[in-house]
Amino acid sequence: MDYQFKEIERKWQKFWAANQTYKVNNTSEKPKYYVLDMFPYPSGAGLHVGHPLGYIASDIYARYKRLKGFNVLHPMGFDSFGLPAEQYAIQTGQHPAITTEENINRYRVQLDKIGFSFDWSREVRTSDPDYYHWSQWIFMQLFNAWYNLASDKAEPIDQLIQHFEEKGSVGIYAVSDEDIREFSPEEWNDFTEEEKQRELLKYRLAYLRESSVNWCAALGTVLANDEVIGGLSERGGYPVEQKKMMQWSMRIVAYAERLLQGLETIDWPDPLVEMQRNWIGKSIGALVNFTTEANKDIEVFTTRVDTIYGVSFIVLAPEHEWVSELTQVEQKAAIESYIEKTKKKSELERMADTKAVSGAFTGSYATHPLTGESIPIWIADYVLAGYGTGAVMAVPSGDQRDYLFAKHFDLPIIPIHDQQNIEQEADPSKDGKYINSDLINGMTYSEAVPFLLEKLEEMHKGKGKVNYRMRDAIFGRQRYWGEPVPVYFKNGLPYLMKESELPLILPEVDQYLPTESGEPPLGRAKNWKYQDQYDYELSTMPGWAGSSWYWYRYMDVQNKEQFVSKSAVNYWHAVDLYIGGSEHATGHLLYSRFWNKFLKDLGYVPEEEPFKKLINQGMIQGRSNFIYRVLDEEGKGTNTFVSYGLKDNYKTNALHVDVNIVINDILNIEKFKASRPEYKDAEFILENGKYHCGHEVEKMSKSKFNVVSPDDIIEAYGADTLRMYEMFLGPLEQSKPWNTNGIEGVFKFLRKFWKLFHDADFNFNISEDKATPAELKALHKIIKKVQEDIDRFSFNTSVSAFMICINELTDLKCNKREILQDLCIVLSPYAPHITEDLWEKLGNQAGTISYATYPIFNPQHLVESEFVYPISVNGKVRMKIQLSLDMEVSEVEEEVLKNKDVQKYLDGKSPKKVIVVKGRIVNIVL
């Protein structure tokens, strides 16, 4: 029988499931290896051909590691809380759990058809109460912890309480809110319970804070940033306003430095590391105090304390807390109107017109800490309330924004060093010697900074300070389909439930909308009170809660007592290889590192970093096809379509056409006519009897008719072809458009491979004869190539190498067991079905190829005695001469120069120089 991929693939997928071929134990003699994929959100649209790219690569890697003798953990699950299911629920009233279940089942069917070696007995779903039990539990640990700067790690809050009881607030160095109180142990012990809780909340790593959210009154809901476009809601286009709400937050900033340092220790792609670094945004500078008449010191953050003598004004963010107090009576109207104006501007507009200078004078002055001069205080929206202290010392000579502001409002611009050129724009260089700078005149940058810091500190006017751009993460969503927060409120203060009461199950509601009074959907739940009297927290956890620790649950998915057992985590440790998209660079991957560090601080997990090696698979874009409708004289569409090459002779209108009825850019006219009634009588202007379509690379989406489903590919060519073709498309990390053109080549390759094992009538036919050196050479070339390729994640090049190998063996008419059996093993990570089938036919026990031993490369088989030297003259290859590889450099040179064709080039002269690289090349320089 010819290669019957459908039958083969069905047979082995059934076998693997029935025999739990890929089930893995938490104990083994073998070394462990953990290969993880970023788990998907199961959307209603199902998988398209771009989704499995990373899964195929990781599956090849996992299978390869098994052959290399590792105990491989390779699980899969679903990130199943999320907005689309909730949106659908709002529209249809269907419970999101039902939609989610349906989508997961569909995903599972699609994934199973591709032949992955996942251990499905370890599947996790973040929306499953058995799973979110532990998301809630981790939240509780965060609530019950504080960050001790003295030990530089998170510690249980009980230790902080004990310190307060014994020593008061003295000697505590914590990451906390700014408004912490100072107290003695006696005072602490005299605090009421509520006062104590209120104070502790300022230290907890999960804490309540007032923060602003995107509130859309018309939709009655809170929107995520990416649901707001130009100040309007993405859906419906309703106005969105900033609204202050009490929100759960996570003190991720406490980990900023460790998150930054950890980047040095992990093997991630450079762009991704860079993105995280920028996101954390560390800057080293100083805090400086400027005194004001109103007796309110303005603290500014600067990275250029050396420019302090160039300060000619102070700028506050319009939201700065002292703006109103600093505003003088005669300036009040101007300031208030300016604040009003900025409020109306959405964040996007503020970003868009970065060129327009605007601001207003408060009428107040501050005193320069070193010169004692009076400096005007302005407000302007180019200063952001959220960064640094929300106030800057403006140095127009050194900062372009300050420069433009000074020019616009006619404020002084003071040059601060002798090499500064400030005629056209600010000059931020540090190269000169300071002028106009009193104490530091004549100093260089590296002398001035430590000098000034010391001076300011001595005067109690400032100090060195490291600032991070990263903000604490908001940890609440006013939504239904997420993990309930295991908290109830007593007298307005949050308290945790008992751990034994977990999980707190997501209650039923009548609608998935906010209540009339604007509370989140959980406000609709009937009789939902803690101990029948206390209100629960009504917001749910954000999408990243469940994904910030899921790789641990895979290690020990059935555990009812703990999120992961000590023994499981001490066996698997951390993820050795993680494959996923770069869109999670600053979300999931940052939060996961944060939670991991926290869990490590409390001793639950052993590793500081959860993902040792990470690979980003590139995005698969769509490749759209177009047909060209001919327009008549009035520009109206006709029912005639002109082929791509002739379209310039007509007035046309390009239309997307479904790529699934186009092969190699040739339209299948019959299928097209049948696709819609109005095309039934369509006419075509053809080229050589064919209709050629135009094409363009776009996002893969339904509306562009360029979505290709893996199901269709598998139906036509099989999963092994799909797997190999996805790899063959190009380097894993590169983004590329999906183009089904070319898949035939991979399919033909697998047929040729099949034919090696069969005679002309497709009877299984294997020879037991001894292999020839040429056959062994072909085999050992591929053994070596594939292991090198997989080790550097270059899967596309091994597919080519397999093709070369099969072409060679076909030419050699090789059907010897000695060669083909090992070849099956080497190919099996890429094409598991066909190799498993042939493995069985070769007489091996069914279903065992996955645990076979990868053949050992023997360099002996690749040793050559002769080499065809390319002979180049002045760097240009002119001819080839075959010589023995035993020949020494001098012998090669001698032999080459004797050659007749070489003599022709020499033309009687002797060469200036002859370079011989043994076994590589000869270059003659004339």
Next chain:
RNA sequence: GCUGAAGUGGUGGAACUGGUAGACACGCAGGACUUAAAAUCCUGUUCGCCCUAAAGCGAGUGCGGGUUCGAUUCCCGCCUUCAGUACCA
């Protein structure tokens, strides 16, 4: 603007440490088989020059320079595309 990645035939791409540029595959062209088509197989296919073929010559990895016996690979400057980020003091 800043940061990062990348520019190689008609197309996807290969060339891993500076050593035969275009492997492998698609497409295309020609041929075999066939009444014909599909399928399959064979041959050719970077561009230009010489009527054609063989042989040969010249150019060639975004552009311009450099280092080197030799550069897709290293260095300098520029252009283009994609991605991320953005008044961060």
